[in-house]
Every structure is written in structure tokens, then in C-alpha cells.
Amino acid sequence: MQEKKMETSENPAQNLAMGALKQMSSEERIVFGLYFYENLSVNEISVILDKQKTRIEEILDKVFDQILQSVPADSTLDSAIINILGA
16 A cells, blocks of 8 residues: 655745644644635634634634744744744
């Protein structure tokens, strides 16, 4: 059986973010994808997933924290990660 390998990017910041995504729950990945890839608002996501707006905000906060924590404190990638997240 051949194992699938996750594609790596030339961008180290994106690679770190992808590593953090692997550690997230499926709910967190879904919210992340809807917010960043589908460009949906928190309100739109809350309607689609039938969850309170505050719950979606909590999930996004947790996702942001997980991604930022995946970057070493002394890393020069801090600003690159922040740019990716739009924070």
C-alpha cells in the first residue's frame, strides 16, 4: 500500500501552517477551510454548520493560536505566518 505524502511548499511559513492543520480536529479544519479558502464570514459559517457565531469565533481563535504556536519564538517566520493568517 502506497502512503500519500502531503505536498510541501517552497514557503516555510506555509509548511508550518500545514503541520499545525494536521494537529487540528476535523471541526477546526472545516471552519478554517470555510473561512480562509471559501472566504466565508463567521456569520455564514455559523449558519452552514448550525453553530453559534461565538462558537465559530472560539474555533477560529484556537486555530490561529495553534498555527502561531507552531512557529518557534525566535523564528524569522513569525511575520510570514501572521501575513498568511491576515492577523
